[in-house]
Each structure stands twice: as structure tokens, then as C-alpha cells.
Amino acid sequence: MQKFISLKSIPTYLPIVNIDTDMIIPKQFLKTIKRTGLGKNLFFELRYDEKGKEISDFILNKKPFCNSNILITGKNFGCGSSREHAPWALLDFGITCIISSSYADIFYNNCFKNGILPIVLNEDKIKEISEYSNRKEEISVNLVDQKIIYGNNEISFEIDPFKKKCLLEGLDDIALSLEKSDKIKSFENKVKNQRPWIFND
Amino acid sequence: MPHTLYDKIWNDHLVHEQDDGTALLFVDRHLIHEVTSPQAFEGLRNSNRKVRQPSLTLAVADHNVPTTDRSKGISDQESKIQVETLEANCKEFGIKLFGMNDKRQGIVHVTGPEQGFTQPGTVIVCGDSHTATHGAFGSLAFGIGTSEVEHVLATQTLVQKKAKNFRINVNGKLPLGVTSKDVILQIIGKIGTAGGTGCVIEYAGDLIRSLSVEQRMTICNMTIEGGARAGLIEPDEKIFNYLKGRPMSPKGSTWDRAVEVWSNLNSDDGSHFDKEVSLTAEEIIPMVTWGTSPQDVITIEGKVPNPNTEKDLDKKSSIERSLKYMGLKPDTLAKDIKIDKVFIGSCTNGRIEDLREAAKILKNKKKASHVHAMVVPGSGLVKQQAEQEGLDKIFINSGFEWREPGCSMCLAMNADKLKPEERCASTSNRNFEGRQGRGGRTHLVSPGMAAAAAIAGNLDDVRKYQN
Numbered sequence A: 001m002q003k004f005i006s007l008k009s010i011p012t013y014l015p016i017v018n019i020d021t022d023m024i025i026p027k028q029f030l031k032t033i034k035r036t037g038l039g040k041n042l043f044f045e046l047r048y049d050e051k052g053k054e055i056s057d058f059i060l061n062k063k064p065f066c067n068s069n070i071l072i073t074g075k076n077f078g079c080g081s082s083r084e085h086a087p088w089a090l091l092d093f094g095i096t097c098i099i100s101s102s103y104a105d106i107f108y109n110n111c112f113k114n115g116i117l118p119i120v121l122n123e124d125k126i127k128e129i130s131e132y133s134n135r136k137e138e139i140s141v142n143l144v145d146q147k148i149i150y151g152n153n154e155i156s157f158e159i160d161p162f163k164k165k166c167l168l169e170g171l172d173d174i175a176l177s178l179e180k181s182d183k184i185k186s187f188e189n190k191v192k193n194q195r196p197w198i199f200n201d
Numbered sequence B: 001m002p003h004t005l006y007d008k009i010w011n012d013h014l015v016h017e018q019d020d021g022t023a024l025l026f027v028d029r030h031l032i033h034e035v036t037s038p039q040a041f042e043g044l045r046n047s048n049r050k051v052r053q054p055s056l057t058l059a060v061a062d063h064n065v066p067t068t069d070r071s072k073g074i075s076d077q078e079s080k081i082q083v084e085t086l087e088a089n090c091k092e093f094g095i096k097l098f099g100m101n102d103k104r105q106g107i108v109h110v111t112g113p114e115q116g117f118t119q120p121g122t123v124i125v126c127g128d129s130h131t132a133t134h135g136a137f138g139s140l141a142f143g144i145g146t147s148e149v150e151h152v153l154a155t156q157t158l159v160q161k162k163a164k165n166f167r168i169n170v171n172g173k174l175p176l177g178v179t180s181k182d183v184i185l186q187i188i189g190k191i192g193t194a195g196g197t198g199c200v201i202e203y204a205g206d207l208i209r210s211l212s213v214e215q216r217m218t219i220c221n222m223t224i225e226g227g228a229r230a231g232l233i234e235p236d237e238k239i240f241n242y243l244k245g246r247p248m249s250p251k252g253s254t255w256d257r258a259v260e261v262w263s264n265l266n267s268d269d270g271s272h273f274d275k276e277v278s279l280t281a282e283e284i285i286p287m288v289t290w291g292t293s294p295q296d297v298i299t300i301e302g303k304v305p306n307p308n309t310e311k312d313l314d315k316k317s318s319i320e321r322s323l324k325y326m327g328l329k330p331d332t333l334a335k336d337i338k339i340d341k342v343f344i345g346s347c348t349n350g351r352i353e354d355l356r357e358a359a360k361i362l363k364n365k366k367k368a369s370h371v372h373a374m375v376v377p378g379s380g381l382v383k384q385q386a387e388q389e390g391l392d393k394i395f396i397n398s399g400f401e402w403r404e405p406g407c408s409m410c411l412a413m414n415a416d417k418l419k420p421e422e423r424c425a426s427t428s429n430r431n432f433e434g435r436q437g438r439g440g441r442t443h444l445v446s447p448g449m450a451a452a453a454a455i456a457g458n459l460d461d462v463r464k465y466q467n
């Protein structure tokens, strides 16, 4: 997995609450068997009209936001379907950091598996930073110090230490879990004894 | 210390726990389907890993399969590749698969319980957010992303942090014509789509206990629409009777041992819940959604909200946005909303009891002439059962199309979808923008309400149609 350490970018502000994963990437793009190539269809129905033409006043179609790596957005981002195609599409578009006041659980977890940092800030801070985004100036996000720096201001954010470590080091969590193979094995043996119907083969 | 049902299942599945509370949880049951698994298998191959416990995994093709005549295969090339990829992967890694032409094929959350793969006290995962459905059996069941699917395939475990305990009590008796779908819609309206974030919900109370197994599944199914990771219900005799004799259920003396263990799966008296909400069943009325989020609910007697009476600016703009998308004027009466389509099916309401409920309303009645209506059974076995009971005839005689099983218009990944601005009364679970087709407008309802809407041609009160 790609590491996330720090980032500098002009942020894009999308002031919609409850953005669901259908909105991030609609189902017609879930027929792929790959993880890549979804960026062009990110926010498809907001970005393109019925004839497939770009809607020019949608923010991610405008310069400089079309090159943005940071998305600021309304609460409960990523609700709905568990599709990991949502973070894949964001990543493929170039967005590696999201700032919101809350996320849906599955989406939040999926971000960390793909080197995307989802930052949680309270609504007041979101307001401050989204107002700043109108200036079209770069802001920095630093995961090591857990800080967002914009102009002369800085905001600290909280993050689970284990998730932070995985992002900073780009850890493969399957490899980490496989290091505990012995424990898994003895757990399986316990299951075979205590709940034999589980392995009903 | 007294423990909740969720605490107990959690503790019983802990393989390892780090100091910071991050845990490795054993997974007893893993369901996979064609849409969220190909990249996981590709990941396994790329890193030369095997599936650790192929026998604990069950695969079904459901999201992408046609619901019309299947004898010619899938015409959409991409869908076809996805379904074939699932077949190839299952073969390569030794996983049991119900292919498109198997009569046991169906929506993964219908098939799992039907086969007895779903069992009390287990941890069940699937790359699908409606996995919570299986919580109706007293299991800890939740949706995961594709990277996690890969993790489960490789390790039979999942990295998790413990969620909070949230209990929702529903007591009393439901009025005639009111169903578990109305109960869960009312709950979501009450707690909001983020109300359960970070929680596992236990549904309790005498109403919940009085529900059939399938009605319980409808409730647990939509837990995700309330933002919670999982929803579960204490298992009881009804659950054990449902499971007895199913193909993958325990047999003989093992069955007796299992029931003994399952009978102890409950929340202890005095166990701690971080959050608690209560509803009275008698007060629940048939519900419909008016907007583009499952929390946008009103009763069939109610009217669409007016943004001008909303003080909170965020809420106001979100109401305006939803009304615009839905093509509705503020203060429109629910019963005045005219519909073009009716969809009965999905993992929420595509089971035999759901079809019986709709058929009961439709018997000897015709759908309105401008309405296009279809029934998509949740599985091949549901379809077969319905045909044995003659329900297919009732639907066909009222003017419905009788289809092959699958997800169909619940997410419109196959050919079944709404056209822009078409309005649908749907028994599915999501009314997001574009969910049933770009520009399509969805009103979530119970199967009986969907039947009533088909007859009336507009949203209508099912209580008027009780035969």
C-alpha cells in the first residue's frame, strides 16, 4: 500500500451532507475486475450530464480543483454501500486526504486500506477551513504531527495510533495478521472442539 | 460482569487483542459475490497466498445477473466477465459456488439463511453492507470492503475495534397492515442515517420477539441505513426451528449441542448499553420515504416537508436538494404522489413471506394501467416456493412481471432500471440519487404498500386494501 506521510494541495470543498458511495461511484462502474481506472468516473452524475459532457460549473471540473488532492465535505461521507470502488475512484482521481465531520464506518476503514487519510474535524473547524478554501491556496496536511496548516493557522486532528502507523509505513495488514498464524491455528482448533458444527465439511 | 449479546460474540471470537484495543477476530462464515470479490482474489494471486479455510466461504452470483430468461447467458459483456471471474476464482481456490443456473442461487443474504450457512453466535462477513441481515439469527454480521474480503480469505480473521452497544426496544403489537419494514423505516427516521455510527444495534422488546424469522431479517437488513455496523436479535425457538434440517445446519447429536450453546446467546440482565431508544408498536403507521436518504420518512397519512419551516441551514438545503431531485413540491400529501413503477424484491423484502404479503393485497385486483410492475424473488428457492403456492399467478394476473432471482432493480446494475424522472414504489432499502437508475426516483415501502401503490397508481394506504 502507498504510504501517507504529508501532503500539500489546494483543497476542494463539496458542501453536501450524506454523500453516499453510489454518488461517489455509481454502480455501472462496479463491473470492473480491477482496482484502477475509476477516477474518470468519480462523482459521475455530478460531473457529467446525460450526454456524458462535463458539467462546467461542478467544482471538480474546474481549475485548479480538478488537480486537488484534498476533499473537504459534509458529514456522514461515504454512507451506503460497502463498495471499495469508492476509495479506489477517489484515489485514482488523485484525492488522498478527505476532511469531514463524520464518515460511515465501512468507508472509513476502506480508506486506510488504500493509503487515503480521512480526517475528522468538528463542524466549526470544517467551516473555517472550507471558507479558507475559497482562496484557492494550498494547505498542508501532516500526519506525523497530526496537523493541518493553512495560512498562518493550524488545526490538530485525532487519529487511531495503529491506523496512523499503518498509513505512515504503508503496511500490508494481511502480512501483519499472518504473523499470528499460530494463534489463528490454535483458535481454529478450539472452535473444532467447542463448536464442531462450524467446520461442517 | 453482565455482558450484552454483542459482547459475548465478540469475546468468543477474539484471536488476539493489542493493547490499544485493536483485535483480530475469527470469522466463522464468509459470503462472497461477483462484484466485490475479483480484486480480492487478484490480490491473493499477486502475493501468492491461499484461501485459508475454503469450507467457511460460500459464493453466489447475485448483483449482476439478468432476471429475464437465462438460457442465453448474460448479454452484457462486463457483467458476464465478472460472473465468469467469480466462477473461475471459486474453482481455483476450492470455494463452493451457487452459479447462475443453480436453483439455490439468489441474493447472498437470502441464500445464506436458506441454506443454514447463517447460524447463531457466529461472526459472518460479506463484501456487502446489508450483511447485517444475518444478525436476525443472533450472529454478529457486517459488511466489509474488498481489501477486507482479501484479508478474510487469507487469514480467516479480520482486524476490528469494538463498537458501542446500542439497544432499540420495540414493545406492543403492530396494527393490521403494518410490518417490520415500517418499523425499521420509523427507526431510521428517528435515529437518522448516522444515528448508529460506531455502534452495534440490538433489537429487543416483545414486538421484536413476536416477529417471524423473515420479518426480523428485514429489520436487521436495514441497520446499515441507520449507520450502525451490525444489528442483531437474541436467537430463540423460532430461529432454531427455521434452521433445523437446512442443508448446512448441524445434524444429529451436533444439532443438540449447537442448540444448547445457541440457547445461551442473550444479553445478560443489567448489561450496559451505551445508547438506548424505545418505540411503541401501536403508534407505528405504514411508512414511505419522500426524499433521497432512507431517513427521509413520512407516514402514508403525512406530507412532504417544507424547507421553509426548517431552521437548520444544512437540513434546509438538503431538503431543497432532495425535493428538486424527487420532483416534489413542499407539503404534497404522500397519497397524492403518482408512481410509474413498482419493484417488489431485494434482500430486504424478497423472501416468501414478503411475496405472500404483497399477493394477499393483489389477489383478484389489477394494477393501474400506467404502472409497470415487477416481482423479483430473492432466490431460486423462494421463486419455486411461491410458484407452488400459486403466488406467481396472482402477480401475473394483476399485471406484474414475474422474474428470475437477483438484486435487480434494487441497485440497477443489470438491465432493470428506472429511466430519468421515473418514480418507483420499491421494497428495497436505498433511495439515494440514481440508485435505481440515473435520475430515477425511489420511494421505499413495505411489500403490502408496494402492492397498494400498484393498484392505486399512486402511493396509498395498504390498510384500505386488507382482504
Ligand code: SF4
Pocket (backbone or CB within 6 Å): B062, B063, B107, B108, B109, B128, B130, B346, B347, B348, B406, B407, B410, B411, B428, B429
Ligand atoms: S438486493 Fe440490493 S441491497 Fe441487497 S445485496 Fe442486492 S444490491 Fe445489495
